Amino acid sequence: MALLIDHPAPHVRRITLNRVERMNALDGPTLQHLNDAVRDCIAAAGAIKVLVIRGSGRAFCSGNDLKWLASGVLADRAEHMRHQDLMQDTYERLESAPQIVLASINGYALAGGFELALACDLMIADEAAQLGDEHIRRSLLPSGGSSQRLPRKLGLQRAMYYLVTGRRMTGREAADMGLAALAVPSLQLESATLQLAQEIAQADALALTSMKQMARRAMELPLSDGLRYERWMQHCYRTQSPSLEAGVHGFGGSGGN
Structure with missing residues (x-):
């Protein structure tokens, strides 16, 4: 299954991207499943107070599935635009959801995966995680909002540095810059995320x-x-x-x- 959904604590729902073989890259069906799961969570407002997004295996989300895009999606302008629109719609739903949305970042959060994390309310990262918008390195432009969200979160100068170089930052660097709320050792990521989710879920x-x-x-x-x-x-x-x-x-x- 491309997504796993569970409830690890009262009032907490967790969505796990589960395409381990593709480092949780987003193809069309996976993105649609994610959009549907976010819609379902929004519909459960009140009962669900906190939504956690995370990834299985070695990555949070490595971005769009480039192999899937190259299979014919990029050549079909209308299909490619539908995918971009779905990505923006999904991320905007996360941003406007009534729940507090936590991104629990392990391994890699790159390009579209980085944009997914930016759309969440709070990031908790493995100290050694690798985060970054790498579109420029592939002569691509963002379609999931990084050009707009990153300057708002980091300020123009620092955001431009990462956007135009495509450089990565570690989870520790993201926390030191205020982009992530917390950076913790890898073995503590799951427990720290759940602890914060439970703390938040105690509120009205x-x-x-x-x-x-x-x-x-x-x-x-x-x-x-x-x-x-x-x-x-x-x-x-x-x-x-x-x-x-x-x-x-x-x-x-x-x-x-």
């Missing part, structure tokens, strides 16, 4: 969704507009969340915001 589902929306809008809005958006979201949360009163009393009083 609506609060998690709202916090994700506010933080992502901070990347797009001027500060004054962002602050107004924060106040508006807080008002929405106060009127919708049945757990708000319990949460306020849990802080020892009714003061604060």
Whole structure:
């Protein structure tokens, strides 16, 4: 099976890319399965608070399956565009999903696989993992969003350095630059990912969704507009969340915001 789906903890769903023989490269059917799995997770909002994306074997995801593309997809412009559109749609769904999405990165996260990680909310990486956008090395351009997401996450100068050279970074370097949230030794990656997923899943589902929306809008809005958006979201949360009163009393009083 190209994808494995399980529930390793309450309110946590895990999608594992499972094309070990192709280093979890994305051909058309695999990408469609991933898109469907993300849609199913979104439909389970509330019951599922955290989505973990990971890869089997030696890689998180090595990108588009170049062998599959060369089998006739690249020669068929319409088919190639459909694949690119599906990739963007899948990654945008991850970005806008109500769940917090964790990328657990082992081995290689390259080109389209790197873009998959960029679309997730948090990255946890093996310290020795290899991450990078290598499109330029093959005289290709990104179609999964790295040209837009990487400058927003790293700043223009550093992002341009990686985009125009095609160089890779290690998981440790990604964490040191703030691109990854955590970098851990390889043997600790699975347990560290699950521990973080469980910690996040303890929070109120609506609060998690709202916090994700506010933080992502901070990347797009001027500060004054962002602050107004924060106040508006807080008002929405106060009127919708049945757990708000319990949460306020849990802080020892009714003061604060």
